[in-house]
Amino acid sequence: MTLIISLVRKELVQLMRDKRTFFMLFLMPLIVMVMFGLGYGETKTPLPIAVVDLDRTYLSYMWCDVLEETGLFKVVAYPPSIDIGKELMRKGHVYAVVVIPSGFTAKVVQGESCYIEVIIDVSKPAIADIIRRGMAYVAQAYVEALGSRFNLFRIQLQYVTMYGPTVKSIESFMPVIATLLLQLVPMSLISVSICRERERGTFEMLIMTPITRYEIIMGKLLAYFIATLGDLFFTLFIGISVFDVHIKGPITDLILICIVFLLTSLSIGLVISAISRNQLQAQQTAIFFFIPCLLFSGFFKPVALFPKEIKLISYTLPSYYFAEAFYKIMIKGATLADVSTEFTALIVYTVTVLIFSMFLLKMRLE
Amino acid sequence: MLAIETIELTKVFGNFKAVDNVNLRVSRGVIFGLLGPNGAGKTTTLRMICGLLEPTRGEIYVLGHDVRRERKRVLRFIGYMPQRFSLYEDLTVYENLKFFASLYGIRGREAELRIRELLERFQLREYRNRLAGKLSGGTKQRLALAVALVHNPEILILDEPTAGVDPPLRRTFWRYFRELNREGVTILVTTHYMDEAEYCDKLALMFRGRIVAEGSPSEIKREVFGGEFVAVTLRSVDVQKAISLLEKFGSIADVESLGDVVKVKLLVKSAEVAVPEVVRCLEAQHITVLGCSSIHVSLEDVFVKLVEGST
Numbered sequence: 001m002t003l004i005i006s007l008v009r010k011e012l013v014q015l016m017r018d019k020r021t022f023f024m025l026f027l028m029p030l031i032v033m034v035m036f037g038l039g040y041g042e043t044k045t046p047l048p049i050a051v052v053d054l055d056r057t058y059l060s061y062m063w064c065d066v067l068e069e070t071g072l073f074k075v076v077a078y079p080p081s082i083d084i085g086k087e088l089m090r091k092g093h094v095y096a097v098v099v100i101p102s103g104f105t106a107k108v109v110q111g112e113s114c115y116i117e118v119i120i121d122v123s124k125p126a127i128a129d130i131i132r133r134g135m136a137y138v139a140q141a142y143v144e145a146l147g148s149r150f151n152l153f154r155i156q157l158q159y160v161t162m163y164g165p166t167v168k169s170i171e172s173f174m175p176v177i178a179t180l181l182l183q184l185v186p187m188s189l190i191s192v193s194i195c196r197e198r199e200r201g202t203f204e205m206l207i208m209t210p211i212t213r214y215e216i217i218m219g220k221l222l223a224y225f226i227a228t229l230g231d232l233f234f235t236l237f238i239g240i241s242v243f244d245v246h247i248k249g250p251i252t253d254l255i256l257i258c259i260v261f262l263l264t265s266l267s268i269g270l271v272i273s274a275i276s277r278n279q280l281q282a283q284q285t286a287i288f289f290f291i292p293c294l295l296f297s298g299f300f301k302p303v304a305l306f307p308k309e310i311k312l313i314s315y316t317l318p319s320y321y322f323a324e325a326f327y328k329i330m331i332k333g334a335t336l337a338d339v340s341t342e343f344t345a346l347i348v349y350t351v352t353v354l355i356f357s358m359f360l361l362k363m364r365l366e
Numbered sequence: 367m368l369a370i371e372t373i374e375l376t377k378v379f380g381n382f383k384a385v386d387n388v389n390l391r392v393s394r395g396v397i398f399g400l401l402g403p404n405g406a407g408k409t410t411t412l413r414m415i416c417g418l419l420e421p422t423r424g425e426i427y428v429l430g431h432d433v434r435r436e437r438k439r440v441l442r443f444i445g446y447m448p449q450r451f452s453l454y455e456d457l458t459v460y461e462n463l464k465f466f467a468s469l470y471g472i473r474g475r476e477a478e479l480r481i482r483e484l485l486e487r488f489q490l491r492e493y494r495n496r497l498a499g500k501l502s503g504g505t506k507q508r509l510a511l512a513v514a515l516v517h518n519p520e521i522l523i524l525d526e527p528t529a530g531v532d533p534p535l536r537r538t539f540w541r542y543f544r545e546l547n548r549e550g551v552t553i554l555v556t557t558h559y560m561d562e563a564e565y566c567d568k569l570a571l572m573f574r575g576r577i578v579a580e581g582s583p584s585e586i587k588r589e590v591f592g593g594e595f596v597a598v599t600l601r602s603v604d605v606q607k608a609i610s611l612l613e614k615f616g617s618i619a620d621v622e623s624l625g626d627v628v629k630v631k632l633l634v635k636s637a638e639v640a641v642p643e644v645v646r647c648l649e650a651q652h653i654t655v656l657g658c659s660s661i662h663v664s665l666e667d668v669f670v671k672l673v674e675g676s677t
Contacts, residue, residue, distance in 0.1 A: 002468070002471070002473070003468070003469055006465060006468035006469060009465075010454070010457065010461070010465045013456075013457060013461065014454065014456050014457065017456045018456070200452075200455070201448065201450045201451070201452040202452050202453065202454055204418060204448050204450075204452045205446070205448065205452040205453060205466070205513070206469075207418065208416060208418070208441060208444070208446045209441065209466060209469035209470060210438055210441055210442065210469065210470065210471075211469050364417075364418060364419060364420060365413060365418045365419055366419075
């Protein structure tokens with residue numbers, strides 16, 4: 001234990017003297033938050049769309065007005081046909097084409113159900129998602145407006161937009177930001193820690209002392225845990241104080257799940273460091289590992305919508321469990337007890353990976 | 367008990383035999399020099415003795431302990447100074463010493479005393495709070511030596527400790543080594559400076575992974591040349607008579623004429639024994655001996671002779 005403390009002290013002194021690490025630890029959260037805040041914050045830029053109005057009557061014009069009133073969309077073109085509308089989308093001028101069928105006004109007045117076609121560019125899933133949510137919101141607003149004016153039909157809305165436009169964008173992105181900062185930063189920092197010693201030759205002296213592999217792994221883990229813990233609080237602090245993020249669940253539970261995930265990320269980084277020959281290799285491996293985490297943890301598309309095989313990938317990623325738990329606690333107001341599955345999964349993951357790293361660390365040269 | 371013993375030690379990298387059947391026997395309390403050009407396999411041998419590399423074949427014992435089986439135990443006996451500077455450049459001189467001391471379980475007051483002693487001994491006091499990376503080459507080497515000694519090891523293993531160090535400091539280093547040796551530390555040192563090898567009690571010459579000669583510096587010279595050289599200086603007039611007398615002591619290696627003086631180079635079994643006898647014998651025959659002394663053969667000559675055939 002005393003050897004671990006010696007190693008921790010040494011690592012922390014080294015970390016403090018390394019400007020690059022300092023930058024990674026304290027500027028990264030700020031930069032990432034500001035980037036998300038600017039890009040996805042409250043001030044929304046309306047998405048340019050096209051409306052193909054085949055009806056051209058009073059009520060179809062009104063639909064267009066409602067579209068623009070939401071502030072989500074800006075109608076930039078009224079193409080005369082669907083084909084021309086599609087062409088505009090292909091060229092990237094608009095993100096969606098709304099088609100109002102002929103006879104729309106007549107049907108609404110008669111109280112019949114009618115369809116409005118929305119053509120979405122699925123190559124940009126994040127935007128497609130915003131459009132889907134936005135359109136639902138527009139339809140609701142439209143029906144409400146009509147209902148109050150003509151008192152024609154009353155529609156009890158079955159479509160409940162729980163998180164849609166009522167949740168601030170920065171809040172819906174908090175799980176992504178948290179995963180990014182609590183996985184990528186600690187993992188890539190620690191992933192170079194052992195192989196840097198190999199590269200600089202200090203590993204040769206280190207393993208000439210009676211230190212064991214258990215002590216090296218635990219010492220490094222503890223040191224980087226202390227260093228990145230500040231990172232965690234800093235991120236939460238910026239989110240809450242600067243971006244006014246609201247956390248529905250208990251904050252202690254949220255911090256606890258973050259701490260466990262931080263340990264998971266550090267353990268993975270240690271495995272990478274134990275098997276890499278140099279710093280470059282370690283960094284690349286860390287980023288390579290991060291890509292599936294980013295893709296398959298439900299940030300771009302809910303995991304529930306993935307095909308079976310891809311879901312299996314998601315289930316092997318710690319970031320999936322973390323993002324789920326974080327989301328549930330922050331937005332749904334769940335407690336630690338509600339996310340015990342995710343919590344347990346992360347702990348099992350961490351312990352397993354740590355044991356692995358101890359086996360993989362060679363106490364020899366090359 | 368031997369300090370270090372290797373038996374048929376072999377290390378193969380791919381299809382390259384870096385170390386080939388090396389048998390070293392280092393007694394306690396000696397300075398043992400492992401000599402050879404770059405790439406001879408010296409570093410690989412040392413690393414295997416330290417347990418830093420797994421040997422392909424062979425056995426290693428340090429103070430009777432098998433390195434492969436009892437590495438943890440063996441490490442406490444060994445102080446190691448690698449060829450490349452291997453301390454933390456972003457820690458200060460003091461922090462480096464303190465860290466390594468703590469890894470050997472030396473802490474608190476004991477550590478402070480030990481560190482102060484080492485800083486004093488190797489003239490590092492003024493650099494105490496300087497980052498190791500900011501030190502000059504020679505100071506770095508002194509720090510590396512101090513760190514190697516932090517746990518008072520019985521055996522000191524030094525890999526090219528004087529490589530790239532200027533001559534006055536090299537001499538200082540050897541003064542340190544002899545002092546330590548006098549205090550009872552066994553030293554195994556590699557070098558490619560042949561002049562340094564003269565300071566060693568025992569030597570092994572390594573070439574292309576093999577030990578090509580072994581013994582004390584004078585033993586090695588005698589073995590390689592089949593004896594020692596004595597130079598006898600005479601007047602030219604006495605030469606014919608003298609040579610026939612000298613042939614009884616050994617073989618004539620060279621006769622060099624310098625005006626009215628001639629220098630005869632004689633190969634004998636032992637110069638120490640031969641010199642007085644040669645003088646007595648020649649003077650008994652009324653030949654004036656202008657000079658008679660053993661010739662210093664440098665290890666460099668030995669080495670060149672040894673590897674002549676193989677290159």
